[in-house]
Structure formats: structure tokens, C-alpha cells
Amino acid sequence: MTVRGAPLPVLSRAFYLDPPDVVARKLLDKVLVRRYEGRRLAGRIVEVEAYFGLNDPAAHAFAGKTARNAVLFGPPGFAYVYFIYGMHFCLNISCEPEGQSGSLLLRALEPVEGLATMARLRGLAPDANPRLLTSGPGRLCEALGITRETHNGIDVTSRRSGLHVEDDGFPPGNIAELPRVGIRKAADRPLRFVIAGNRFVSR
DNA sequence: GGAGCGATGTCCT
DNA sequence: GGACATCGCTCCG
Numbered sequence: 001m002t003v004r005g006a007p008l009p010v011l012s013r014a015f016y017l018d019p020p021d022v023v024a025r026k027l028l029d030k031v032l033v034r035r036y037e038g039r040r041l042a043g044r045i046v047e048v049e050a051y052f053g054l055n056d057p058a059a060h061a062f063a064g065k066t067a068r069n070a071v072l073f074g075p076p077g078f079a080y081v082y083f084i085y086g087m088h089f090c091l092n093i094s095c096e097p098e099g100q101s102g103s104l105l106l107r108a109l110e111p112v113e114g115l116a117t118m119a120r121l122r123g124l125a126p127d128a129n130p131r132l133l134t135s136g137p138g139r140l141c142e143a144l145g146i147t148r149e150t151h152n153g154i155d156v157t158s159r160r161s162g163l164h165v166e167d168d169g170f171p172p173g174n175i176a177e178l179p180r181v182g183i184r185k186a187a188d189r190p191l192r193f194v195i196a197g198n199r200f201v202s203r
Numbered sequence: 204g205g206a207g208c209g210a211t212g213t214c215c216t
Numbered sequence: 217g218g219a220c221a222t223c224g225c226t227c228c229g
Binding site for chain 1: 220221222
């Protein structure tokens with residue numbers, strides 16, 4: 001039992017050692033927390049995609065290690081943030097032992113704490129529809145103030161990094177497996193994991 | 204509520 | 217030069 005007011009446990013490096021499909025399932029219903037200007041911005045993870053490094057034509061790591069994707073080949077539990085379509089950032093967490101390049105793409109959160117701040121960061125009114133805050137990989141990065149400059153390569157297993165994942169003991173929901181979104185290669189593999197029926201899942 | 208499409212920077216061929 | 221793990225707007229039902 002958790003003592004009221006005590007900090008919740010942060011997911012450790014060992015949590016991310018497994019293959020990406022396994023970690024993706026475990027990540028659902030955990031809480032992503034961002035420390036922003038002294039405030040907590042938090043959202044429950046409701047949609048994750050798994051990417052298998054060198055064995056996965058859709059993965060950024062597929063063609064081998066480059067300057068951009070180097071984080072994926074490092075130890076598990078680090079943030080890989082990249083810039084896409086000239087205007088959005090996407091957040092991944094590396095998994096598998098060092099040398100392997102699996103990762104998890106965080107695609108949607110159910111916002112839990114700091115909704116007004118998230119709305120401001122998204123350029124929306126404070127009372128905007130919460131579905132517009134963090135439903136989608138680009139949206140959740142904007143809502144949490146995550147950019148490549150500020151977060152690529154940071155350790156998400158450390159509470160001090162300003163971005164980590166907590167386990168609040170929320171009972172896991174039913175998981176649905178779907179094809180991944182927005183890719184051309186290996187588009188048929190069911191590596192998108194969502195909380196079935198959750199309204200904050202993207203699209 | 205869904206299809207179509209333009210915006211825009213970076214990476215790798 | 218082409219592709220890109222997206223988003224928000226328009227237009228049409």
C-alpha cells in the first residue's frame with residue numbers, strides 16, 4: 001500500500017529490458033510525468049506503438065545507427081525525440097539491452113494533471129476539449145513541452161530528469177492490438193497497443 | 204464525422 | 217530530391 005502523499009514508484013531501467021511488444025503492453029495505464037516550471041504535467045498512457053530496431057523496416061533504427069537515432073542503440077529507458085513533417089516532435093522510449101534498438105512510440109495520453117498548462121502550451125483555451133491536448137504523438141509532445149533540444153537522450157528512469165513514468169497502481173484495462181499508424185513499410189503488423197474504448201486514443 | 208490536402212525542417216540516398 | 221512514426225483546416229455529406 002502506498003502511503004498518502006508519498007511519491008509513486010518510477011519505472012526502473014529493468015522495466016525496459018524486454019522486447020518492445022512486451023514493454024508496450026506493460027506501459028499502458030502507467031503515468032507519464034513532466035516537471036514543467038515547477039508544476040507537474042501528467043497523463044495516463046493509453047496508446048503505444050512498438051518498434052523492433054534492425055528487424056523492423058518501419059523503425060528508425062532499421063538502416064543502422066546514425067547521428068539521429070543513436071539513442072535507440074544505447075541502454076534502455078532513455079528518451080528518443082525526433083522532429084517530423086517539419087513541425088512536430090515525437091517521443092519514444094528506448095528498450096532492450098544496450099546494443100539493441102527497440103523502442104516505444106508514445107501516441108496518446110489521458111491528461112490527468114496540469115490540463116490548463118497543457119492547453120496553454122498547445123495554444124488552446126484553458127477549457128478546451130481535453131481530447132485535443134494529448135491525443136496524438138505530436139500533440140502530447142507539445143502539451144508537455146517536449147522537444148528534441150530539451151529531451152532527446154534524457155534518462156526517463158530518473159525522477160530528476162524532469163520526464164519519467166510512474167506506476168500508480170491503476171488496474172490495467174483491456175488491451176486492443178491494431179496496425180501501426182502513419183507508416184508504409186511493415187504496416188500490417190499489429191504493433192499498436194491501445195486501451196480498448198478509451199476516448200483519448202488517437203484517430 | 205470523414206476524406207483530401209497543404210504546411211514545414213531534417214535526414215539520408 | 218524524396219520521404220517522413222503529423223496536424224488542423226477545408227469542403228462535403
